[in-house]
Amino acid sequence: MSEDKKPNNFIEDIIEDDLNNGLSKDKLRFRFPPEPNGFLHIGHASAICLNFGLGEKFGQPVNLRFDDTNPAKEEAKYVDAIKKDVEWLGYQWDELCFASDYFQELYDWAVQMIKDGKAYVDSQSSEEIADQKGTPTQPGVNGPFRDRSVEENLALFKGMKNGEYGESEHVLRAKINMQSTNMLMRDPIMYRVVNRSHHRTGEAWKIYPMYDWTHGESDYLEQISHSFCTLEFLPHRELYDWFLDQIVAPNKLRPKQREFARRNVSHTVTSKRKLQQLVEQGIVTGWDDPRMTTISGLRRRGYTANAIKNFAESIGIGKRDNLVDMNHLEFHLRDDLNKAADRVMCVLDPIKLIITNYPEGKVEMLEAENSQEDVSRGYREVPFSREVFIEREDYKEEGNKKFFRLKNGKEVRLKNAYIIKGERCIKDADGNITEIHATYDPDSRSSSGTDASMRKVKGTLHWVSVAHALPVEVRLYDRLFTVASPDTDKEKDFMEFVNPESLEVITAMAEPAMKNLAAGDTVQFQRMGYFCVDPDSTEDLMVFNRTVTLRDTWAKLDT
């Protein structure tokens, strides 16, 4: 039972402090609160893992709450997509909540605040309101409607609710302090009129509450003990607390907002606006394009939920600006896939190799292990014959000592088959190699038990029998951006850093057993990387996405 205790992060410290100060553990409750206005991305994954991870660590519930207070942007289809992504990551929420479920409570509280002189209806234009608000370095001034009577405020607010006014005619504002150093405290807007149909409440409401007025009160209604959000909301905390002050009952739990730094991953963008731009301008094929770092894109690319969760856990959580290198993510991806994926052979850039001393017309079914890591995964049969495809880059007429692959006069092993020796190659008029000739050692068949089969040769190549090869489409992905941080350049737009070679589509030659794979299945193409079957696959043509390459120390030496 030696549980290796990992050090707490500062969020866990906050919770344990509260526990030590008398908060009972069963009062702990967390939430993940996305706005249903787009797809979740890798940044959200960190927040999901944080909140649901805390739920698991402390054995307490986590709500999934949709922050749906702006009908102009939100749609039911995003609600469904978000639920699917959270589930795919392997988390189960306690209650499924919507801020829109609280519209009536929020309204009633707002009416009470008007009666208490804590809120008023402002009838100015948004420009006038903005003008009076001042700037971060200059205090604001009070507007002309700030001291309206309670009766007038009540009547106007009711009128707003009943649809008697158009958008922008009136807003309800909290009466706080126009001179505050915190701009959010300068009489923030609580309600505005929006003439839109809401994806859940339909036409029932003409006024909609703003984020600040909604979020803390929603936390309170759900009795969330700790409300974690990203650092940009830190200035909102003062207002979060002020709004709570207006409504918290003494016998109820008072939620606490704390902030952490959003995780940025190199070579990606995560703002919805920018992701949308990539989709709209056709840089990618959609929100689930395998090059996108949306959860749905990562899923289609072949990322596993485990890899994402391990990544999130390993990078931890902090308060400083950060840019996590993509290779952290890829490390966890390879780590997980190495254990989970069967091995197969597929030649991406095929060239024909003829074994001149192998009988024409002969076919042998050779046994190949599905995983060197785990023999319990069993074996499959792979057909071998006189003509096979190998990778073009695996042959050189002459190569230096570091080149472990096939060259004239040298031996290599064909994986799970025979040791062959390079003899010569055939070239076309332009000097391009079109065909390689080799001879084989008939006694060297893998696991035949002969002395020859035990011989050590430096290189091992993967191969596919020409007569049995299954042509498949393979989509090779590279990073979508050529620089680590595409959206922080002061002069250049992030679109200028789009990698024009982020996708290469090729036809590869696969071993015949691969035709049994189904969409979503992941395998390792030995020596080449991890690949998964894309849903674009048809009866006639299988399509594979390259999830990630193998670590390749040779490629680095070679260049």
Add this chain to the structure above:
RNA sequence: UGUCCCAUGGUGUAAUGGUAACACUCCGGUUUUUGGUAUCGUCAUUCUAGGUUCGAGUCCUAGUGGGACAACCA
């Protein structure tokens, strides 16, 4: 010409006033029918200046650098 947040190897995190550590990356060795995996190892870190203290990455002050804040968005 404001308020607030942040600062530990190339990257991310830990050290809770007491020997600066872990992972990734990089580089190198061993094993290997994947130049993969596994395994061993090397290199490399507390922004600056003062102060408190027997002792400071940690506490205090100032500076420097980075970031947030002026949507009827969240």
